[in-house]
Amino acid sequence: MRNAKTMRKNGASHVEFMLSFAIFIIFLAFMFSFFNPLKKTSVDSSILTVLEKAVRDKTDIKITTTSLVLGKNLIGGISNCFGIESITGENIIAKVDGLRINSEDKSGRDYIEYKGDKVYELFISNNFIENGVSQSCTEINSGSGSNYTLGVTKEKKFIFMKNLEKFKEDYDKDYDKLKKDMVFPQQNDFGIVLMENNGKEVFRALNKEPTGTGVQAQNLNVEVVDENATIKSMILNIRAW
Numbered sequence: 001m002r003n004a005k006t007m008r009k010n011g012a013s014h015v016e017f018m019l020s021f022a023i024f025i026i027f028l029a030f031m032f033s034f035f036n037p038l039k040k041t042s043v044d045s046s047i048l049t050v051l052e053k054a055v056r057d058k059t060d061i062k063i064t065t066t067s068l069v070l071g072k073n074l075i076g077g078i079s080n081c082f083g084i085e086s087i088t089g090e091n092i093i094a095k096v097d098g099l100r101i102n103s104e105d106k107s108g109r110d111y112i113e114y115k116g117d118k119v120y121e122l123f124i125s126n127n128f129i130e131n132g133v134s135q136s137c138t139e140i141n142s143g144s145g146s147n148y149t150l151g152v153t154k155e156k157k158f159i160f161m162k163n164l165e166k167f168k169e170d171y172d173k174d175y176d177k178l179k180k181d182m183v184f185p186q187q188n189d190f191g192i193v194l195m196e197n198n199g200k201e202v203f204r205a206l207n208k209e210p211t212g213t214g215v216q217a218q219n220l221n222v223e224v225v226d227e228n229a230t231i232k233s234m235i236l237n238i239r240a241w
């Protein structure tokens with residue numbers, strides 16, 4: 001009788017031990033899943049604002065734009081090209097009817113190929129590649145307002161395609177260094193995709209995106225300019241997780 005009671009008591013103690021152990025394991029699993037330092041939580045959408053600024057800081061350039069109209073007294077009196085006082089002292093690209101013509105900034109003067117009685121669109125930045133003028137140019141004095149008139153001069157930031165290509169190169173070559181240079185939160189990751197307005201992909205810097213949920217994404221309407229001052233409206237998709 002005594003042995004039976006002892007066995008029942010030992011059996012009950014064993015069951016209690018197993019229950020307590022099971023509860024302990026469940027508790028540990030819950031705590032690990034809740035406080036797991038390796039697990040990424042979903043990111044707030046505000047991180048996209050941080051990412052946009054970081055990408056634009058790496059890729060933007062400032063361009064000065066204006067227009068030029070020659071005075072009626074000069075029409076027909078210029079043979080090849082004309083020179084005016086330099087507008088900013090930086091490289092200049094000129095266009096007429098949307099087509100690029102020869103131009104360059106040299107010795108404090110802007111030299112532009114003569115195309116007659118036209119509106120000359122001017123794009124100015126040292127990031128541009130000039131194609132120069134080879135002929136002897138007519139020098140125009142800026143002292144008289146009747147010689148030529150400049151339109152409103154504006155400064156605007158554009159994404160520079162060459163900078164975007166360098167950004168992609170750095171992303172693929174040393175992502176961690178790029179993220180550090182951008183002062184982007186180290187616990188998060190990001191990627192970008194550049195697309196035409198029709199959705200056709202131009203390139204992507206995106207090799208770490210996880211599967212599943214928790215990714216914040218946004219399409220940005222941007223203006224991208226190349227070394228020839230060709231400006232295109234495009235879509236920049238930014239993603240963070």
